[in-house]
Amino acid sequence: MNPIKKFDFTPILGWSVSRYDTFTTCRRRYYYTYYAKFDPEYSADKINRLKKMTSIPLEVGNIVHDIIKVLLERLRKTDQQIDGRRFYDYARKITGQYCQKTFSEIYYNEIQQLDIDDIYESVRLNLSNLLNSQRFMWLLQNAIKHKDQWVIEPPGYGQTVIRGLKAYCKVDFLFPVDDVLYIMDWKTGKADQTKHSKQMVGYSAWAAFHFDHAPERIRPIIAYLKPDYAEETLSVSQSDTDRFADIVENETREMYAYCANIEENIPKEKSLFEKTNVSIFCDYCNFRELCR
Numbered sequence: 001m002n003p004i005k006k007f008d009f010t011p012i013l014g015w016s017v018s019r020y021d022t023f024t025t026c027r028r029r030y031y032y033t034y035y036a037k038f039d040p041e042y043s044a045d046k047i048n049r050l051k052k053m054t055s056i057p058l059e060v061g062n063i064v065h066d067i068i069k070v071l072l073e074r075l076r077k078t079d080q081q082i083d084g085r086r087f088y089d090y091a092r093k094i095t096g097q098y099c100q101k102t103f104s105e106i107y108y109n110e111i112q113q114l115d116i117d118d119i120y121e122s123v124r125l126n127l128s129n130l131l132n133s134q135r136f137m138w139l140l141q142n143a144i145k146h147k148d149q150w151v152i153e154p155p156g157y158g159q160t161v162i163r164g165l166k167a168y169c170k171v172d173f174l175f176p177v178d179d180v181l182y183i184m185d186w187k188t189g190k191a192d193q194t195k196h197s198k199q200m201v202g203y204s205a206w207a208a209f210h211f212d213h214a215p216e217r218i219r220p221i222i223a224y225l226k227p228d229y230a231e232e233t234l235s236v237s238q239s240d241t242d243r244f245a246d247i248v249e250n251e252t253r254e255m256y257a258y259c260a261n262i263e264e265n266i267p268k269e270k271s272l273f274e275k276t277n278v279s280i281f282c283d284y285c286n287f288r289e290l291c292r
């Protein structure tokens with residue numbers, strides 16, 4: 001497979017599912033997330049400290065993703081059997097380390113302290129569901145043959161170009177079996193068909209761009225790790241990829257409309273980035289103390 005293409009830095013904004021999701025959820029949240037250094041009211045330090053806070057569901061996802069990454073990297077190096085006890089001891093240790101971060105639930109006094117055992121139990125269930133799945137067995141029997149070509153959470157942000165526009169689509173795990181490129185995305189939260197399918201078509205576009213592969217021979221798989229292991233396999237055609245490019249183009253233009261300078265990615269004035277009226281979005285927002 002070709003190496004992943006590299007890009008020179010440009011300040012112009014790049015589309016991503018999460019960027020546009022933030023943009024549609026609340027324009028003010030979008031401003032705080034992407035334009036902290038331009039804020040006339042609060043220091044960038046303060047905004048970025050709030051932005052960096054994690055939450056219990058988010059952190060379970062981070063821990064599970066990072067441990068699966070280590071697991072796949074190990075499989076790439078050695079075919080020795082996984083020692084279950086050591087593997088889960090490692091998962092427990094990592095959980096303890098990651099729980100040292102600032103959690104929004106603590107910061108906003110929703111809970112007094114973290115229940116690390118409970119968080120670990122969730123991590124353990126996600127991991128054991130994957131390890132006991134038929135897909136994992138299939139990986140060991142089929143995908144392992146081409147392990148030298150595995151792409152495991154590539155470094156960087158997954159930059160690509162879609163119809164001449166900058167976009168980010170970072171895959172969890174990509175590997176070839178015969179002439180098909182498989183892309184697996186681990187999900188530790190609830191299924192969200194529309195959002196996740198859009199994300200997966202983006203990953204296919206990323207793979208098609210970087211590896212010059214026909215979309216029809218790219219198979220994205222959404223792997224839900226909890227409560228039980230379940231998958232959704234998508235088939236992506238050239239017309240899906242074209243439709244996706246239309247969406248990226250439209251959504252990018254919508255976000256450009258909030259830039260005073262598009263090329264330099266400088267935002268218009270803060271007051272144009274309105275606060276949402278949907279109170280449930282605020283209930284889980286890291287920036288809620290700035291909006292009271």
Ligand code: SF4
Pocket residue numbers: 026027028029032275276281282283285286287288289290291
């Ligand atoms: S607290 Fe509500 S209004 Fe303020 S940034 Fe967050 S989602 Fe937007």
